[in-house]
Amino acid sequence: MRVKNEVISSKNADFIIKDYTFEIGGKNKQQKQIEKDGKSYIVKDDIEFGYMNIIPLWTLGLNY
Numbered sequence: 001m002r003v004k005n006e007v008i009s010s011k012n013a014d015f016i017i018k019d020y021t022f023e024i025g026g027k028n029k030q031q032k033q034i035e036k037d038g039k040s041y042i043v044k045d046d047i048e049f050g051y052m053n054i055i056p057l058w059t060l061g062l063n064y
Helices: 057-063
Strands: 007-009 015-017 020-025 040-044 054-056
Antiparallel strands (some): 007 015
């Protein structure tokens, strides 16, 4: 991601890319930490498919 975008640490989540906030966690990670942020996503490990604002961790590797 850092090749074409600036990755910034966040107070509420793990990092921000452009206007999007990302929180990384295991498959039981909840929405509580990012519910106040506008464009936010949960990146979960140990899941196969994403839904709404939940993204599987392995898909971020496809951006490399």
